Amino acid sequence: MSKHQHNAFTWLVFSILTLTSMHATAFKTPLNVLSDKMQTPPALSLSQITPASQNSFFARIRALCGQSFAGKIKVDTSNSPNFANKALVMHVRECTDDQLHIPFHVGTDASRTWILTKTGGGLLFKHDHRHADGSHDDLTMYGGHTVDSGSAHTQAFPTDPYTRDLFIAQGYPQSLRNIWEVFIYEDTFTYRLTREGFEFRVEFDLTKPVVTPVTPWGYY
Template sequence: MKNTLKFLSSFILATLITACACSSCAPAPELEDMMSKQEVDFFRLVESMCGETFVGESVYPEDPGHDFAGKKLVATIDYCDHRQIRIPFTVGDDASRTWILTVTRQGLLFKHDHRLKDGSPDPVTNYGGYSASYKDEAVTATKHFFHADDFTAELIPDAKTNVWMVEVDPENKELTYYLERHGKPRYKAVLQLKE
């Protein structure tokens, strides 16, 4: 009797563990179930360019004292899966920055990952926000606006009004990164696809 109870207990426990495990084995939702068509199209466009490198320079501000002035800018679409794209962004010799596009249930998320020389996170990192229209301009399959999220506003109070724009122009083989703060231009870089 004791052995039978032991066996039944083990069987019930194994069944419960299997049932719990299987509930987390449900197929991952499709991108279309998580984001708008424009967000999906934009994500897939960038994903289709995985492995490509864009090279360019800052075009705004035209201040020679700006940190990025006169430096070669390189963005490589380096890592792509069906939920995240990582784009290391090098400024001159500084390879501490990576742009990250992530599929979420709240929409497409754009973040800036900054690292110290030892690879550990910079104290100011992971800022960015979600895709949404801006100044009556809708997001499209090639152009998205990302509004500073609550985390960014807490991390960098001055950046709470930041809106980043990322545009990929396949026809002209161009990538544009643009930032506004308080509704005014703050930074712009234009990079060309490296042949």
């Protein structure tokens, strides 16, 4: 074999090996990265991504599940007759890992239920208002969302975007800066609403459970 033929043969062998390698690479089955447990860890629960202080706050209220407690108005700068001289009872009625339903009974009025929910970004506090037939009031599901981690004993809920839109639509511009607060200690549970020039606060005695009221309107 001449030198020229040898070089040509060598080039042919090199070309064949290169093409073979490229072919194998091009059609090689890719690694199934998406099914790799190291690449896709299990989804975290809402509790796992909720600040410890908020989990503790939520757990303190959930520990009361199934119980009812009597309350008293401590402050009401509006002097509204809606709450005066009426039995006030809160009932920690429905409890899951991520949500609590707490009816707030005012005399025979069972229209109000507070709803506390873990969102993944904090805690959401809502007011579910119903009519006696179970239908929603025009002013319902308003409330606020936490903007910081708060503490194991107190959380604050400034108005959320839905609530601001609802208050404007329903003609309550004075309520756009509402801040709801909930306090939970060993002996007391307190609900507080404030805005400029206004405060409403009701405190419940946790040391003396009372008889559970009727089913709140709209619930079963």
